[in-house]
Amino acid sequence: AQSVAQPEDQVNVAEGNPLTVKCTYSVSGNPYLFWYVQYPNRGLQFLLKYITGDNLVKGSYGFEAEFNKSQTSFHLKKPSALVSDSALYFCAVRDLTNAGNNRKLIWGLGTSLAVNP
Amino acid sequence: EPEVTQTPSHQVTQMGQEVILRCVPISNHLYFYWYRQILGQKVEFLVSFYNNEISEKSEIFDDQFSVERPDGSNFTLKIRSTKLEDSAMYFCASGVQGSYEQYFGPGTRLTVT
Structure with missing residues:
Protein backbone atom coordinates (compact mmCIF):
# COMPACT_ATOMS: atom_id res chain seq x y z
CA ALA A 1 0.00 0.00 0.00
CA GLN A 2 1.15 3.50 -0.71
CA SER A 3 1.96 5.60 2.31
CA VAL A 4 3.78 8.60 3.66
CA ALA A 5 5.53 8.80 7.01
CA GLN A 6 6.60 11.86 8.91
CA PRO A 7 8.55 10.38 11.81
CA GLU A 8 8.64 13.52 13.94
CA ASP A 9 5.52 14.99 15.52
CA GLN A 10 7.41 18.14 16.40
CA VAL A 11 10.63 19.83 15.39
CA ASN A 12 12.12 22.68 17.41
CA VAL A 13 14.81 24.90 15.99
CA ALA A 14 16.34 28.23 16.90
CA GLU A 15 15.83 31.17 14.58
CA GLY A 16 18.67 31.45 12.12
CA ASN A 17 19.56 27.77 12.31
CA PRO A 18 18.95 25.33 9.48
CA LEU A 19 15.83 23.21 9.70
CA THR A 20 14.89 19.79 8.37
CA VAL A 21 11.47 18.20 8.42
CA LYS A 22 11.60 14.54 7.48
CA CYS A 23 9.39 12.58 5.13
CA THR A 24 9.64 9.06 3.77
CA TYR A 25 7.30 7.44 1.32
CA SER A 26 6.29 4.09 -0.05
CA VAL A 27 4.89 3.88 -3.57
CA SER A 28 4.91 1.28 -6.30
CA GLY A 29 6.24 3.48 -9.10
CA ASN A 30 7.93 6.82 -9.56
CA PRO A 31 6.63 9.13 -6.84
CA TYR A 32 5.06 12.54 -7.22
CA LEU A 33 5.87 14.23 -3.92
CA PHE A 34 4.57 17.41 -2.32
CA TRP A 35 5.04 19.58 0.74
CA TYR A 36 2.26 21.73 2.13
CA VAL A 37 2.22 24.11 5.09
CA GLN A 38 -0.71 24.90 7.34
CA TYR A 39 -0.70 28.04 9.43
CA PRO A 40 -3.16 28.34 12.32
CA ASN A 41 -6.75 28.74 11.10
CA ARG A 42 -5.62 28.65 7.50
CA GLY A 43 -5.86 26.14 4.69
CA LEU A 44 -3.08 24.01 3.29
CA GLN A 45 -0.64 26.03 1.22
CA PHE A 46 1.45 24.41 -1.49
CA LEU A 47 5.20 24.77 -0.88
CA LEU A 48 6.90 22.64 -3.50
CA LYS A 49 6.75 19.44 -5.48
CA TYR A 50 8.95 16.81 -7.05
CA ILE A 51 7.72 15.17 -10.22
CA THR A 52 10.90 14.48 -12.16
CA GLY A 53 14.29 16.04 -12.87
CA ASP A 54 16.67 17.62 -10.40
CA ASN A 55 16.58 15.94 -7.00
CA LEU A 56 16.82 19.28 -5.20
CA VAL A 57 13.58 21.16 -5.55
CA LYS A 58 13.17 24.79 -4.55
CA GLY A 59 9.86 26.17 -3.38
CA SER A 60 8.14 29.05 -1.67
CA TYR A 61 9.48 31.05 1.30
CA GLY A 62 13.06 29.79 0.84
CA PHE A 63 12.19 26.14 1.40
CA GLU A 64 13.71 23.32 -0.57
CA ALA A 65 13.42 19.56 -0.52
CA GLU A 66 15.72 16.79 -1.59
CA PHE A 67 14.37 13.70 -3.30
CA ASN A 68 16.42 10.63 -2.43
CA LYS A 69 15.23 7.58 -4.31
CA SER A 70 17.49 5.06 -2.56
CA GLN A 71 16.30 6.20 0.86
CA THR A 72 12.73 6.85 -0.34
CA SER A 73 12.87 10.21 1.35
CA PHE A 74 11.81 13.75 0.55
CA HIS A 75 13.02 15.87 3.45
CA LEU A 76 12.06 19.53 3.63
CA LYS A 77 14.87 21.96 4.40
CA LYS A 78 15.59 25.60 4.91
CA PRO A 79 19.08 27.04 5.50
CA SER A 80 17.99 29.67 8.03
CA ALA A 81 14.72 29.35 9.94
CA LEU A 82 12.44 32.27 10.75
CA VAL A 83 9.99 32.52 13.63
CA SER A 84 7.29 33.01 11.02
CA ASP A 85 8.04 29.52 9.64
CA SER A 86 6.38 28.04 12.73
CA ALA A 87 3.48 26.00 11.38
CA LEU A 88 2.30 22.49 10.60
CA TYR A 89 4.04 20.86 7.64
CA PHE A 90 2.54 18.02 5.61
CA CYS A 91 4.24 15.72 3.16
CA ALA A 92 2.05 14.07 0.52
CA VAL A 93 2.41 11.69 -2.39
CA ARG A 94 0.17 11.26 -5.37
CA ASP A 95 -1.65 7.96 -5.33
CA LEU A 96 -0.32 6.07 -8.33
CA THR A 97 -2.92 3.32 -8.29
CA ASN A 98 -5.57 3.61 -10.99
CA ALA A 99 -3.65 6.43 -12.64
CA GLY A 100 -5.05 8.58 -15.41
CA ASN A 101 -7.28 11.20 -13.84
CA ASN A 102 -6.66 9.89 -10.36
CA ARG A 103 -4.68 12.60 -8.66
CA LYS A 104 -5.62 12.09 -5.06
CA LEU A 105 -2.97 12.76 -2.48
CA ILE A 106 -1.95 10.50 0.36
CA TRP A 107 -0.83 12.46 3.39
CA GLY A 108 1.57 12.17 6.25
CA LEU A 109 0.41 12.98 9.77
CA GLY A 110 2.13 16.32 9.77
CA THR A 111 5.05 17.77 11.69
CA SER A 112 4.69 20.79 13.90
CA LEU A 113 7.63 23.13 13.43
CA ALA A 114 8.43 25.57 16.20
CA VAL A 115 11.08 28.17 15.52
CA ASN A 116 12.23 29.85 18.71
CA PRO A 117 13.52 33.44 18.71
CA GLU B 1 -3.67 35.95 -6.45
CA PRO B 2 -6.72 33.74 -6.99
CA GLU B 3 -7.70 31.54 -4.06
CA VAL B 4 -10.07 28.73 -3.29
CA THR B 5 -12.77 29.93 -0.94
CA GLN B 6 -15.03 27.91 1.33
CA THR B 7 -18.18 28.72 3.25
CA PRO B 8 -19.10 28.58 6.00
CA SER B 9 -15.92 28.62 8.04
CA HIS B 10 -17.68 26.78 10.85
CA GLN B 11 -20.89 24.76 10.73
CA VAL B 12 -22.59 23.27 13.77
CA THR B 13 -25.35 20.78 13.11
CA GLN B 14 -27.31 18.13 14.93
CA MET B 15 -26.85 14.45 14.20
CA GLY B 16 -29.11 13.31 11.39
CA GLN B 17 -29.31 16.72 9.74
CA GLU B 18 -28.20 17.45 6.21
CA VAL B 19 -25.32 19.84 5.61
CA ILE B 20 -23.96 21.40 2.46
CA LEU B 21 -20.41 22.66 2.42
CA ARG B 22 -19.63 25.12 -0.31
CA CYS B 23 -16.47 25.81 -2.24
CA VAL B 24 -15.54 28.17 -5.01
CA PRO B 25 -12.48 26.74 -6.79
CA ILE B 26 -10.01 28.83 -8.75
CA SER B 27 -11.73 29.80 -11.96
CA ASN B 28 -9.64 28.07 -14.64
CA HIS B 29 -9.13 24.87 -12.68
CA LEU B 30 -10.60 21.62 -13.92
CA TYR B 31 -9.90 19.17 -11.10
CA PHE B 32 -11.76 19.42 -7.81
CA TYR B 33 -11.34 17.58 -4.54
CA TRP B 34 -12.71 17.23 -1.07
CA TYR B 35 -10.54 16.08 1.82
CA ARG B 36 -11.23 15.96 5.51
CA GLN B 37 -9.11 16.07 8.63
CA ILE B 38 -10.44 14.75 11.89
CA LEU B 39 -8.78 16.53 14.78
CA GLY B 40 -5.35 15.08 15.43
CA GLN B 41 -5.51 12.71 12.48
CA LYS B 42 -4.30 12.59 8.90
CA VAL B 43 -5.78 14.50 6.05
CA GLU B 44 -8.00 11.98 4.25
CA PHE B 45 -9.11 12.00 0.64
CA LEU B 46 -12.85 11.91 0.09
CA VAL B 47 -13.55 12.48 -3.58
CA SER B 48 -12.18 13.92 -6.79
CA PHE B 49 -14.25 15.43 -9.58
CA TYR B 50 -13.29 16.03 -13.19
CA ASN B 51 -15.24 16.67 -16.36
CA ASN B 52 -18.50 16.90 -14.41
CA GLU B 53 -18.24 13.52 -12.80
CA ILE B 54 -16.62 11.79 -9.87
CA SER B 55 -13.26 10.38 -10.95
CA GLU B 56 -12.31 8.76 -7.66
CA LYS B 57 -13.81 8.33 -4.23
CA SER B 58 -12.65 6.78 -0.99
CA GLU B 59 -14.37 4.28 1.27
CA ILE B 60 -15.38 7.20 3.48
CA PHE B 61 -17.44 8.67 0.64
CA ASP B 62 -20.47 6.45 1.02
CA ASP B 63 -24.10 6.97 0.01
CA GLN B 64 -24.47 9.71 2.61
CA PHE B 65 -22.08 11.92 0.67
CA SER B 66 -22.57 13.61 -2.67
CA VAL B 67 -20.86 16.33 -4.66
CA GLU B 68 -22.17 18.73 -7.20
CA ARG B 69 -20.95 21.51 -9.42
CA PRO B 70 -24.29 23.19 -9.99
CA ASP B 71 -23.36 26.35 -11.85
CA GLY B 72 -19.83 26.10 -13.18
CA SER B 73 -18.30 27.97 -10.27
CA ASN B 74 -19.43 26.38 -7.01
CA PHE B 75 -18.41 22.90 -5.91
CA THR B 76 -20.47 21.52 -3.04
CA LEU B 77 -20.23 18.59 -0.67
CA LYS B 78 -23.48 17.35 0.82
CA ILE B 79 -23.78 15.04 3.77
CA ARG B 80 -27.36 13.77 3.90
CA SER B 81 -27.61 12.56 7.46
CA THR B 82 -24.69 13.64 9.58
CA LYS B 83 -23.12 11.42 12.20
CA LEU B 84 -21.00 12.39 15.17
CA GLU B 85 -17.95 10.93 13.45
CA LEU B 110 -18.03 20.81 10.80
CA THR B 111 -19.19 20.02 14.30
CA VAL B 112 -21.94 17.42 14.67
CA THR B 113 -23.64 17.36 18.07
Whole structure:
Protein backbone atom coordinates (compact mmCIF):
# COMPACT_ATOMS: atom_id res chain seq x y z
CA ALA A 1 0.00 0.00 0.00
CA GLN A 2 1.15 3.50 -0.71
CA SER A 3 1.96 5.60 2.31
CA VAL A 4 3.78 8.60 3.66
CA ALA A 5 5.53 8.80 7.01
CA GLN A 6 6.60 11.86 8.91
CA PRO A 7 8.55 10.38 11.81
CA GLU A 8 8.64 13.52 13.94
CA ASP A 9 5.52 14.99 15.52
CA GLN A 10 7.41 18.14 16.40
CA VAL A 11 10.63 19.83 15.39
CA ASN A 12 12.12 22.68 17.41
CA VAL A 13 14.81 24.90 15.99
CA ALA A 14 16.34 28.23 16.90
CA GLU A 15 15.83 31.17 14.58
CA GLY A 16 18.67 31.45 12.12
CA ASN A 17 19.56 27.77 12.31
CA PRO A 18 18.95 25.33 9.48
CA LEU A 19 15.83 23.21 9.70
CA THR A 20 14.89 19.79 8.37
CA VAL A 21 11.47 18.20 8.42
CA LYS A 22 11.60 14.54 7.48
CA CYS A 23 9.39 12.58 5.13
CA THR A 24 9.64 9.06 3.77
CA TYR A 25 7.30 7.44 1.32
CA SER A 26 6.29 4.09 -0.05
CA VAL A 27 4.89 3.88 -3.57
CA SER A 28 4.91 1.28 -6.30
CA GLY A 29 6.24 3.48 -9.10
CA ASN A 30 7.93 6.82 -9.56
CA PRO A 31 6.63 9.13 -6.84
CA TYR A 32 5.06 12.54 -7.22
CA LEU A 33 5.87 14.23 -3.92
CA PHE A 34 4.57 17.41 -2.32
CA TRP A 35 5.04 19.58 0.74
CA TYR A 36 2.26 21.73 2.13
CA VAL A 37 2.22 24.11 5.09
CA GLN A 38 -0.71 24.90 7.34
CA TYR A 39 -0.70 28.04 9.43
CA PRO A 40 -3.16 28.34 12.32
CA ASN A 41 -6.75 28.74 11.10
CA ARG A 42 -5.62 28.65 7.50
CA GLY A 43 -5.86 26.14 4.69
CA LEU A 44 -3.08 24.01 3.29
CA GLN A 45 -0.64 26.03 1.22
CA PHE A 46 1.45 24.41 -1.49
CA LEU A 47 5.20 24.77 -0.88
CA LEU A 48 6.90 22.64 -3.50
CA LYS A 49 6.75 19.44 -5.48
CA TYR A 50 8.95 16.81 -7.05
CA ILE A 51 7.72 15.17 -10.22
CA THR A 52 10.90 14.48 -12.16
CA GLY A 53 14.29 16.04 -12.87
CA ASP A 54 16.67 17.62 -10.40
CA ASN A 55 16.58 15.94 -7.00
CA LEU A 56 16.82 19.28 -5.20
CA VAL A 57 13.58 21.16 -5.55
CA LYS A 58 13.17 24.79 -4.55
CA GLY A 59 9.86 26.17 -3.38
CA SER A 60 8.14 29.05 -1.67
CA TYR A 61 9.48 31.05 1.30
CA GLY A 62 13.06 29.79 0.84
CA PHE A 63 12.19 26.14 1.40
CA GLU A 64 13.71 23.32 -0.57
CA ALA A 65 13.42 19.56 -0.52
CA GLU A 66 15.72 16.79 -1.59
CA PHE A 67 14.37 13.70 -3.30
CA ASN A 68 16.42 10.63 -2.43
CA LYS A 69 15.23 7.58 -4.31
CA SER A 70 17.49 5.06 -2.56
CA GLN A 71 16.30 6.20 0.86
CA THR A 72 12.73 6.85 -0.34
CA SER A 73 12.87 10.21 1.35
CA PHE A 74 11.81 13.75 0.55
CA HIS A 75 13.02 15.87 3.45
CA LEU A 76 12.06 19.53 3.63
CA LYS A 77 14.87 21.96 4.40
CA LYS A 78 15.59 25.60 4.91
CA PRO A 79 19.08 27.04 5.50
CA SER A 80 17.99 29.67 8.03
CA ALA A 81 14.72 29.35 9.94
CA LEU A 82 12.44 32.27 10.75
CA VAL A 83 9.99 32.52 13.63
CA SER A 84 7.29 33.01 11.02
CA ASP A 85 8.04 29.52 9.64
CA SER A 86 6.38 28.04 12.73
CA ALA A 87 3.48 26.00 11.38
CA LEU A 88 2.30 22.49 10.60
CA TYR A 89 4.04 20.86 7.64
CA PHE A 90 2.54 18.02 5.61
CA CYS A 91 4.24 15.72 3.16
CA ALA A 92 2.05 14.07 0.52
CA VAL A 93 2.41 11.69 -2.39
CA ARG A 94 0.17 11.26 -5.37
CA ASP A 95 -1.65 7.96 -5.33
CA LEU A 96 -0.32 6.07 -8.33
CA THR A 97 -2.92 3.32 -8.29
CA ASN A 98 -5.57 3.61 -10.99
CA ALA A 99 -3.65 6.43 -12.64
CA GLY A 100 -5.05 8.58 -15.41
CA ASN A 101 -7.28 11.20 -13.84
CA ASN A 102 -6.66 9.89 -10.36
CA ARG A 103 -4.68 12.60 -8.66
CA LYS A 104 -5.62 12.09 -5.06
CA LEU A 105 -2.97 12.76 -2.48
CA ILE A 106 -1.95 10.50 0.36
CA TRP A 107 -0.83 12.46 3.39
CA GLY A 108 1.57 12.17 6.25
CA LEU A 109 0.41 12.98 9.77
CA GLY A 110 2.13 16.32 9.77
CA THR A 111 5.05 17.77 11.69
CA SER A 112 4.69 20.79 13.90
CA LEU A 113 7.63 23.13 13.43
CA ALA A 114 8.43 25.57 16.20
CA VAL A 115 11.08 28.17 15.52
CA ASN A 116 12.23 29.85 18.71
CA PRO A 117 13.52 33.44 18.71
CA GLU B 1 -3.67 35.95 -6.45
CA PRO B 2 -6.72 33.74 -6.99
CA GLU B 3 -7.70 31.54 -4.06
CA VAL B 4 -10.07 28.73 -3.29
CA THR B 5 -12.77 29.93 -0.94
CA GLN B 6 -15.03 27.91 1.33
CA THR B 7 -18.18 28.72 3.25
CA PRO B 8 -19.10 28.58 6.00
CA SER B 9 -15.92 28.62 8.04
CA HIS B 10 -17.68 26.78 10.85
CA GLN B 11 -20.89 24.76 10.73
CA VAL B 12 -22.59 23.27 13.77
CA THR B 13 -25.35 20.78 13.11
CA GLN B 14 -27.31 18.13 14.93
CA MET B 15 -26.85 14.45 14.20
CA GLY B 16 -29.11 13.31 11.39
CA GLN B 17 -29.31 16.72 9.74
CA GLU B 18 -28.20 17.45 6.21
CA VAL B 19 -25.32 19.84 5.61
CA ILE B 20 -23.96 21.40 2.46
CA LEU B 21 -20.41 22.66 2.42
CA ARG B 22 -19.63 25.12 -0.31
CA CYS B 23 -16.47 25.81 -2.24
CA VAL B 24 -15.54 28.17 -5.01
CA PRO B 25 -12.48 26.74 -6.79
CA ILE B 26 -10.01 28.83 -8.75
CA SER B 27 -11.73 29.80 -11.96
CA ASN B 28 -9.64 28.07 -14.64
CA HIS B 29 -9.13 24.87 -12.68
CA LEU B 30 -10.60 21.62 -13.92
CA TYR B 31 -9.90 19.17 -11.10
CA PHE B 32 -11.76 19.42 -7.81
CA TYR B 33 -11.34 17.58 -4.54
CA TRP B 34 -12.71 17.23 -1.07
CA TYR B 35 -10.54 16.08 1.82
CA ARG B 36 -11.23 15.96 5.51
CA GLN B 37 -9.11 16.07 8.63
CA ILE B 38 -10.44 14.75 11.89
CA LEU B 39 -8.78 16.53 14.78
CA GLY B 40 -5.35 15.08 15.43
CA GLN B 41 -5.51 12.71 12.48
CA LYS B 42 -4.30 12.59 8.90
CA VAL B 43 -5.78 14.50 6.05
CA GLU B 44 -8.00 11.98 4.25
CA PHE B 45 -9.11 12.00 0.64
CA LEU B 46 -12.85 11.91 0.09
CA VAL B 47 -13.55 12.48 -3.58
CA SER B 48 -12.18 13.92 -6.79
CA PHE B 49 -14.25 15.43 -9.58
CA TYR B 50 -13.29 16.03 -13.19
CA ASN B 51 -15.24 16.67 -16.36
CA ASN B 52 -18.50 16.90 -14.41
CA GLU B 53 -18.24 13.52 -12.80
CA ILE B 54 -16.62 11.79 -9.87
CA SER B 55 -13.26 10.38 -10.95
CA GLU B 56 -12.31 8.76 -7.66
CA LYS B 57 -13.81 8.33 -4.23
CA SER B 58 -12.65 6.78 -0.99
CA GLU B 59 -14.37 4.28 1.27
CA ILE B 60 -15.38 7.20 3.48
CA PHE B 61 -17.44 8.67 0.64
CA ASP B 62 -20.47 6.45 1.02
CA ASP B 63 -24.10 6.97 0.01
CA GLN B 64 -24.47 9.71 2.61
CA PHE B 65 -22.08 11.92 0.67
CA SER B 66 -22.57 13.61 -2.67
CA VAL B 67 -20.86 16.33 -4.66
CA GLU B 68 -22.17 18.73 -7.20
CA ARG B 69 -20.95 21.51 -9.42
CA PRO B 70 -24.29 23.19 -9.99
CA ASP B 71 -23.36 26.35 -11.85
CA GLY B 72 -19.83 26.10 -13.18
CA SER B 73 -18.30 27.97 -10.27
CA ASN B 74 -19.43 26.38 -7.01
CA PHE B 75 -18.41 22.90 -5.91
CA THR B 76 -20.47 21.52 -3.04
CA LEU B 77 -20.23 18.59 -0.67
CA LYS B 78 -23.48 17.35 0.82
CA ILE B 79 -23.78 15.04 3.77
CA ARG B 80 -27.36 13.77 3.90
CA SER B 81 -27.61 12.56 7.46
CA THR B 82 -24.69 13.64 9.58
CA LYS B 83 -23.12 11.42 12.20
CA LEU B 84 -21.00 12.39 15.17
CA GLU B 85 -17.95 10.93 13.45
CA ASP B 86 -18.41 13.33 10.53
CA SER B 87 -17.08 16.10 12.76
CA ALA B 88 -13.90 17.25 11.06
CA MET B 89 -12.29 20.03 9.05
CA TYR B 90 -13.33 19.69 5.43
CA PHE B 91 -11.00 21.05 2.78
CA CYS B 92 -11.84 21.75 -0.82
CA ALA B 93 -9.04 21.83 -3.37
CA SER B 94 -8.71 22.48 -7.08
CA GLY B 95 -6.07 21.88 -9.68
CA VAL B 96 -5.29 22.95 -13.20
CA GLN B 97 -4.86 20.82 -16.31
CA GLY B 98 -1.27 19.71 -16.81
CA SER B 99 -0.12 20.23 -13.24
CA TYR B 100 -0.33 18.12 -10.13
CA GLU B 101 -0.46 20.83 -7.46
CA GLN B 102 -3.68 21.12 -5.58
CA TYR B 103 -4.71 24.47 -4.17
CA PHE B 104 -6.65 24.32 -0.95
CA GLY B 105 -9.31 26.46 0.60
CA PRO B 106 -9.20 27.49 4.27
CA GLY B 107 -11.55 24.68 5.28
CA THR B 108 -14.94 24.36 6.92
CA ARG B 109 -14.99 23.06 10.45
CA LEU B 110 -18.03 20.81 10.80
CA THR B 111 -19.19 20.02 14.30
CA VAL B 112 -21.94 17.42 14.67
CA THR B 113 -23.64 17.36 18.07
